[in-house]
Amino acid sequence: MAFIDSHCHIDGPEYDADRKEVIARARDAGVTTMLNVGTGDPHSGAFERAVDLAEKHTEIYAAVGIHPHDARLFEGDAETRLLRLAEQSKRIIAWGEIGLDYHYDHSPRDVQREVFRKQLQLARGRNLPVIVHSREANDDTIAILRDEFGRYKRRGVMHCFGGSLEMARAAIDLGFYVSFAGNLTFKKADDLREIAQQLPLDRLMVETDCPYLSPVPFRGKRNEPARVVETARRLAELHGKELPEIGNVTSVNFKKLFNGTDFGR
Helix, strand or coil: CCEEEEEECCCCHHHCCCHHHHHHHHHHCCEEEEEEEECCCCCCCHHHHHHHHHHHCCCEEEEECCCHHHHHHCCCCHHHHHHHHHHHCCCEEEEEEEEEECCCCCCCHHHHHHHHHHHHHHHHHHCCCEEEEEECCHHHHHHHHHHHHCCCCCCEEECCCCCCHHHHHHHHHCCCEEEECHHHHCCCCHHHHHHHHHCCHHHEEECCCCCCCCCCCCCCCCCCHHHHHHHHHHHHHHHCCCHHHHHHHHHHHHHHHCCCCCCCC
8 A cells, every 4th residue: 555645744843853763654654755844934944944854855755835824924035045945956846835824813814815825926937836724714715726826737735624615626626636634533523524525536635734633543642644544544434445545546646736746766
């Protein structure tokens, strides 16, 4: 069986003590590829840290972009540094995670929208698909994606999906993929499971978003890429498929989105 963790954060300090072991456990679990997403203060070195990890491991790729929490920090040379990284490193295969978060509102909503649009434009300029974070911002997220990416060939993925069925279908209609994380396994996630069950398998991916959202039966513990298998297992049950088939189809979907990448080399 083979799986791809389409969204993780294993460059962070949560893994400083055992990062090598975490990567080894992922390999042992059949995780062939991990997309490590750099987030944080754009002036902190977080993006460079994510890219450096990808440069050291053939099974790890990187994405860089300013999270909506940090949109207020998109100033100074942040744009220049992001563009320089995307130009210099072949290990960067996506721009993200970017988007809108109206749950926490760590950055003003008007600033979030402005920075989201700007980064979609930057991704288009670099011919990179985008990784979209959207929380309690369904309508604005879809509206901006329609404006900025509606006529663009390379699209992206709605990561750690937690929106409505209508939003998921709208994203798929735009050419986006939808990725589910460990919360798909949570006891009270019946609504999310119902959505996942109704979406076409050829538009779905799985992820951990680790160190967060560790799936059942590991809930409450630090998450890691090896546990993406548990989310895939739940998705397989919802669609009446065998686990290896879900691993294969979600891996194929990942490779279709990030076409042009020579995975594993």
